[in-house]
Amino acid sequence: MPRLAFANSFWDGYDSLEKPIRAGVRKAMAKFQALTVAELNADKGLHLESVEQARDPRMRTIRITDFWRGVVLAPDDGSDVFLLVNVLPHDDAYTWATKRLYSANTATRALEVRNAVALDELTPLYEEAARTAPELLFAKVSDGTLRELGIDHQVLRAVRSIADKVQLEAFATLLPEDQLEVLQYLAEGFSPEEVYRDVVAVRRPADAPAEPVEDLATVIANSTARIRLVTGPQDLEEMLEQPFAAWRVFLHPSQRRVAYRTSYGGPVQVTGGPGTGKTVAALHRVKHLLGRDDGSRVLLTTFTNALAAGLRENLALLLDSDQDLLKRVDITTVDAYASSVVRGHDAGAPQPVGDREQRQLWGNVVKRLALPFGEQFLAQEYRHVVLGQNLRDLDSYLAASRRGRGTALGPWRRKLVWEAIELFERLLRERGETTHLGVCARAADLLREHGPAYRHVVVDEAQDLHPAQWRVLRAAVAAGPDDLLLTGDPHQRIYDSRVTLGSLGVQTTGRSFRLRVNYRSTEEILAWSARLLAPVTVEAMDGEGNDSLAGYRSLLHGRRPETVGCASQQEEVSALAEQVREWIADGVAPAEIGVCARFNLTLDKAADHLKAAGIPVVRVKGQIPPGADGVQLATMHAMKGLEFRAVAVIGVSASVVPFAREITPAEVDPLQHEADMLRERCLLFVACTRAREALRVSWSGEASAFIPVTAGA
Numbered sequence: 001m002p003r004l005a006f007a008n009s010f011w012d013g014y015d016s017l018e019k020p021i022r023a024g025v026r027k028a029m030a031k032f033q034a035l036t037v038a039e040l041n042a043d044k045g046l047h048l049e050s051v052e053q054a055r056d057p058r059m060r061t062i063r064i065t066d067f068w069r070g071v072v073l074a075p076d077d078g079s080d081v082f083l084l085v086n087v088l089p090h091d092d093a094y095t096w097a098t099k100r101l102y103s104a105n106t107a108t109r110a111l112e113v114r115n116a117v118a119l120d121e122l123t124p125l126y127e128e129a130a131r132t133a134p135e136l137l138f139a140k141v142s143d144g145t146l147r148e149l150g151i152d153h154q155v156l157r158a159v160r161s162i163a164d165k166v167q168l169e170a171f172a173t174l175l176p177e178d179q180l181e182v183l184q185y186l187a188e189g190f191s192p193e194e195v196y197r198d199v200v201a202v203r204r205p206a207d208a209p210a211e212p213v214e215d216l217a218t219v220i221a222n223s224t225a226r227i228r229l230v231t232g233p234q235d236l237e238e239m240l241e242q243p244f245a246a247w248r249v250f251l252h253p254s255q256r257r258v259a260y261r262t263s264y265g266g267p268v269q270v271t272g273g274p275g276t277g278k279t280v281a282a283l284h285r286v287k288h289l290l291g292r293d294d295g296s297r298v299l300l301t302t303f304t305n306a307l308a309a310g311l312r313e314n315l316a317l318l319l320d321s322d323q324d325l326l327k328r329v330d331i332t333t334v335d336a337y338a339s340s341v342v343r344g345h346d347a348g349a350p351q352p353v354g355d356r357e358q359r360q361l362w363g364n365v366v367k368r369l370a371l372p373f374g375e376q377f378l379a380q381e382y383r384h385v386v387l388g389q390n391l392r393d394l395d396s397y398l399a400a401s402r403r404g405r406g407t408a409l410g411p412w413r414r415k416l417v418w419e420a421i422e423l424f425e426r427l428l429r430e431r432g433e434t435t436h437l438g439v440c441a442r443a444a445d446l447l448r449e450h451g452p453a454y455r456h457v458v459v460d461e462a463q464d465l466h467p468a469q470w471r472v473l474r475a476a477v478a479a480g481p482d483d484l485l486l487t488g489d490p491h492q493r494i495y496d497s498r499v500t501l502g503s504l505g506v507q508t509t510g511r512s513f514r515l516r517v518n519y520r521s522t523e524e525i526l527a528w529s530a531r532l533l534a535p536v537t538v539e540a541m542d543g544e545g546n547d548s549l550a551g552y553r554s555l556l557h558g559r560r561p562e563t564v565g566c567a568s569q570q571e572e573v574s575a576l577a578e579q580v581r582e583w584i585a586d587g588v589a590p591a592e593i594g595v596c597a598r599f600n601l602t603l604d605k606a607a608d609h610l611k612a613a614g615i616p617v618v619r620v621k622g623q624i625p626p627g628a629d630g631v632q633l634a635t636m637h638a639m640k641g642l643e644f645r646a647v648a649v650i651g652v653s654a655s656v657v658p659f660a661r662e663i664t665p666a667e668v669d670p671l672q673h674e675a676d677m678l679r680e681r682c683l684l685f686v687a688c689t690r691a692r693e694a695l696r697v698s699w700s701g702e703a704s705a706f707i708p709v710t711a712g713a
């Protein structure tokens, strides 16, 4: 009996096929599981026929309905896997099939597809232009090196005609996938050795023979990043029934390498720019850890309740709602976990108060003690130095390093600060209250005393955690193999936390990975957003050195983001309504549109205006309400964890972003001032990078200083 596999190109359009066509696909595919090869060839309904003048002689089409055909790659080497590569209207299917050529990459050994006809047509034109180009993109890389990296004869000819990155992108949809990625890495300035390590070695099977094996079944088995083999009738049924989520099946090799490594000696760090699939990698790691079948429990944490709800939903999807496995995972925020630990020991433990109450208390402290410090300064000193280093008495505070704080404090002034801190803590105690970080400190003590509760902890959005929260996680799991895996992006730090992970017992040296391919946004959105951060340096996630956005790229292309300055807020919301209407007219569903602002107040105005224009809206506070159908309005903070086909970021005016109240004056503390400014910049970056296809940034009056001046509108 033949076997059946699906290429990712098939899934790209499957979800948008109409019901009868999908039913046709199911019926046709079922035949591949029920009939022998000879019977398949003879089946009248399926009508498996070769494609005349196809560049790939293995190309076949099959009948799906009267007007729709499936395109199938049929083995001609005695192997038995048939690969469904596309489903298209009749004529398009033939045009598509004629031009495509499938081949095994000589380096990665995986199956790739190219548009061989277009490549042959375009290359001579580029060669002509290349003759007068001052420089060629790959001039410094020898033919031998390119061949070792898997570049074959036809692609090599095209490569030698490429003058710059723009031309490479123009070839992108024509080139075989692995070869394209090799070229993109080289174009970003990575050395051939790095490219071999990050692109070739991660795909190439460990036991690959010296000479490539060409039989289709073997090559397909080497292509897990793009091809899924069907394991049986039930598997087929499930695959075609559920809405298809590519991330569940087709991991990028760099994601797979991180998620499915059998075991790590200790903590692992996974960083990457926005939309590079860090959360996806974290979820697959949890699946891998649960697959060990040793009953061990996993704690999966993230930063907010809304993000935790998203993780819960997606993990259930990844694990096919297997309750036995899901029961072994606790998904929560660090604060909620810490609180459960503390309450488990003492049901009447003090309740944490919010930021506003804390500010009021600091105000009280300053008044009562008549100190030469402001409440903002004291609150920050408490957060970054005292809680950051877990200082419990005056002597430790007197001896502590105040790295990262921008003002010097001699012993006399430190004593005064300590007095204020003692009073603050006493006032809280008297009210039977504490802070969230206070709960964390208590939870870490209890966990250290009573022993860890988990074998594995997986941390998403790790960039935003405070040292007190890290102490909870460190104490929740015994140090050892596969204890901690953390994913995050320091460019998306939107809460005021600074850590040096090594000093907290989370040493990831030698176990750090980086994801570089953005699956969410177009290259145009990514490049524009990256310019928001261009003027600043961003500290690495582990607190050692700096991080950079260099080398990130997207697989998608689209229109450049639009920037719009308006004379008044009224004009801005009117223009917004106009834009939203246009997106909807272009086929974007209201729920696929996100509108985002720094303040709720701005969103209120936008909501009123959109509603008056007859556009349905949903306010997102925390989680998106189930079944919500309308344009989604969220603050920049609430945008984390969301993504939309189209995003409008509004109210990005000079007086709003950065938000002056959140910025410590440079005279109070110059370093804190810089940190606050960076946080506001990152917040805008996060908001903009939630957009998949379209991004529009607007303001009224003067534009925010963060908007790149020369950014093409």
Ligand SMILES: Nc1ncnc2c1ncn2[C@@H]1O[C@H](COP(=O)(O)OP(=O)(O)OP(=O)(O)O)[C@@H](O)[C@H]1O
Binding pocket: 246, 247, 250, 251, 252, 255, 272, 273, 274, 275, 276, 277, 278, 279, 280, 281, 489, 492, 518, 519, 520, 641, 643, 689
């Ligand atoms: N291998 C994959 N194949 C297809 N889609 C993917 C893949 N990996 C991730 N995605 C999709 O890309 C988008 C971003 O993924 P994810 O949220 O995991 O990225 P992230 O790095 O955690 O993003 P951010 O840091 O911006 O929150 C999601 O829509 C996800 O489904």
